[in-house]
Amino acid sequence: MPKSDQPINPFETARRQIDIVADLIGLDSGIREVLKHPKRELTVNFPVRMDDGSYRVFTGHRVQYNMARGPTKGGIRYHPQVTLDEVRALAAWMTWKCAVVNIPYGGAKGGVVCDPKHLSHAEVERLTRRYASEIAPIIGPEMDIPAPDVYTDSQTMAWIMDTYSMLKGYSVPGVVTGKPISLGGSEGRGEATGRGCAYVIREASKDVGLKVKGASVAVQGFGNAGSVAANLLYDEQGAKIVAVSDSKGGIVKTDGLNPHAVEAHKQKTGSVVGFPGAKSATNEEILEAKADILIPAALENQITAKNADKIQAKIVAEAANGPTLPEADTILFERGVTVLPDVLANAGGVTVSYFEWAQDIQGYYWALNEVNQRLERTMMKSYADVHQVATERKVHNRTAAYVLAIQRVVDATRLRGIYP
Ligand code: NAD
Numbered sequence: 001m002p003k004s005d006q007p008i009n010p011f012e013t014a015r016r017q018i019d020i021v022a023d024l025i026g027l028d029s030g031i032r033e034v035l036k037h038p039k040r041e042l043t044v045n046f047p048v049r050m051d052d053g054s055y056r057v058f059t060g061h062r063v064q065y066n067m068a069r070g071p072t073k074g075g076i077r078y079h080p081q082v083t084l085d086e087v088r089a090l091a092a093w094m095t096w097k098c099a100v101v102n103i104p105y106g107g108a109k110g111g112v113v114c115d116p117k118h119l120s121h122a123e124v125e126r127l128t129r130r131y132a133s134e135i136a137p138i139i140g141p142e143m144d145i146p147a148p149d150v151y152t153d154s155q156t157m158a159w160i161m162d163t164y165s166m167l168k169g170y171s172v173p174g175v176v177t178g179k180p181i182s183l184g185g186s187e188g189r190g191e192a193t194g195r196g197c198a199y200v201i202r203e204a205s206k207d208v209g210l211k212v213k214g215a216s217v218a219v220q221g222f223g224n225a226g227s228v229a230a231n232l233l234y235d236e237q238g239a240k241i242v243a244v245s246d247s248k249g250g251i252v253k254t255d256g257l258n259p260h261a262v263e264a265h266k267q268k269t270g271s272v273v274g275f276p277g278a279k280s281a282t283n284e285e286i287l288e289a290k291a292d293i294l295i296p297a298a299l300e301n302q303i304t305a306k307n308a309d310k311i312q313a314k315i316v317a318e319a320a321n322g323p324t325l326p327e328a329d330t331i332l333f334e335r336g337v338t339v340l341p342d343v344l345a346n347a348g349g350v351t352v353s354y355f356e357w358a359q360d361i362q363g364y365y366w367a368l369n370e371v372n373q374r375l376e377r378t379m380m381k382s383y384a385d386v387h388q389v390a391t392e393r394k395v396h397n398r399t400a401a402y403v404l405a406i407q408r409v410v411d412a413t414r415l416r417g418i419y420p
Pocket residue numbers: 193220221222223224225226245246247248283297298299300319320321346347349350
C-alpha cells in the first residue's frame with residue numbers, strides 16, 4: 001500500500017483494491033483483467049468562445065468503466081487537476097457503489113480540466129453545452145447517465161439535459177440526474193446522501209451495541225452531506241451533536257449543539273466557527289474528538305496511519321468519498337472501530353439518482369415520503385448484505401462491500417458470457 005505522504009495514483013489504488021478482493025474470492029486471471037480495465041473511454045478536446053471573443057481549447061473525459069449490470073452512472077467534475085487516471089478510478093468506484101446498493105447500473109465518471117472559479121457563468125454554460133455535445137454519442141438514458149460532482153450542480157445538469165434534448169429533437173429528462181425538480185428532478189435528492197448515511201448508522205449501531213439516542217456525534221465537513229446527516233441523527237434518532245467543522249475550522253460543545261442553529265449561524269456568517277457557547281477546535285481535533293460516532297463528510301485522505309489510533313469513535317461513517325487511507329483501515333479494524341465505507345455510507349445519493357431516472361423514464365413522479373421509504377429499504381438491505389459478508393469472511397466492512405460488489409459484477413459478466 002502507498003504511504004500517506006507519497007503521491008497516490010487513484011487508478012493504481014483502484015486496481016490494487018480489485019486484486020485484493022480477487023485474491024480473496026479466488027477470481028481467475030481472465031475475469032480479473034476484465035475488472036481491471038475500463039470498458040470505454042472518450043477524451044475530447046474542444047474549443048469554447050470566451051467572453052472577450054478569444055477561443056480556448058479544453059480537455060474533457062468520460063469513462064464508462066463497466067456496464068455488465070446496466071447503463072453506466074456517475075458524476076461530472078470540473079477541476080484543474082482532473083486526469084484520465086482519476087476519472088478511471090472514480091468510474092471504477094461508481095461501479096462498485098452501484099453494485100453495493102444493488103441498483104441496475106454500471107459505473108462511469110466524467111471530468112473537464114478547467115477552473116470554474118476563473119470562468120464566467122456564460123463561459124461555464126458554453127463549456128458545458130459543448131462538452132455535452134462532444135460526449136452525446138455515448139450518453140443517454142439507456143447508455144450512460146451523468147450527474148453532478150465537484151463544481152457542477154443542478155444548473156449544469158439542466159444545460160446538459162437541454163443540449164442533449166436539442167440534438168435529439170425532443171426532451172430527454174432521463175439523460176442526467178440531479179436536475180432541478182421542475183425539469184424532472186426527484187423529491188429528496190438534495191438530502192439523500194446525508195439521509196442514507198443516517199439510516200446506515202442506525203442499522204450499524206444495533207450490531208455495535210450502541211444506542212444512537214444520546215450517543216455523541218462529530219462531523220467533519222458541515223456541508224450538504226454532513227449537515228443533513230447531523231440534522232437527521234439529532235431530529236429522528238435523538239443523537240447528541242458534539243463537534244462539527246468546515247473549511248474555516250471547527251467547534252465543540254460536549255453537552256450538545258443544535259445542528260439547525262449551527263446551520264443558521266453558518267448561513268449568516270459563512271462558517272460554523274464562532275457559534276455562541278461552543279469552543280473552537282481544529283479539524284484534527286474534530287476527527288479525534290470524544291464522540292461515539294464520527295462522520296467524515298469533507299475531503300479524501302483524512303484518516304491516516306498517523307491519526308487512526310487517536311480516533312475515539314466506535315463508528316466511523318464515511319459520508320465523504322475516500323476519507324480513510326488503506327493503512328488506517330487496518331488500524332481501525334484491529335482496534336475494533338466499525339467503519340461504514342463510502343461505497344455504502346454515501347450511496348444514498350446515487351440511490352435517489354436512480355429513483356430520479358426511474359421516475360423520468362416512467363414519466364410518473366413520486367411523493368417525498370415514497371422516495372424516502374424506498375431509500376430507507378435500500379440502505380437497510382445494503383447494510384445487512386455488507387454486514388453479513390463481513391461477519392462470514394471476518395473482514396472489515398470496506399473489504400466486505402467490495403467483495404459483495406465485485407461478486408455481483410462478476411456474476412453478471414459470467415451470466416452474459418464473453419461476446420462473441
Ligand atoms: P459540500 O461542499 O456541500 O460540503 C463540504 C463541506 O466540507 C463544506 O462545509 C466545507 O466547508 C467543508 N470542508 C472543506 N474543506 C474542509 C476541511 N479541510 N476540513 C473540514 N471541512 C472542510 O459537499 P458535499 O456535497 O456535502 O460533499 C462532501 C463529501 O461527500 C465529498 O467527499 C463528496 O464526494 C461526498 N459525497 C457527496 C454526495 C452528495 O450527494 N452531496 C454524494 C456522495 C458523496
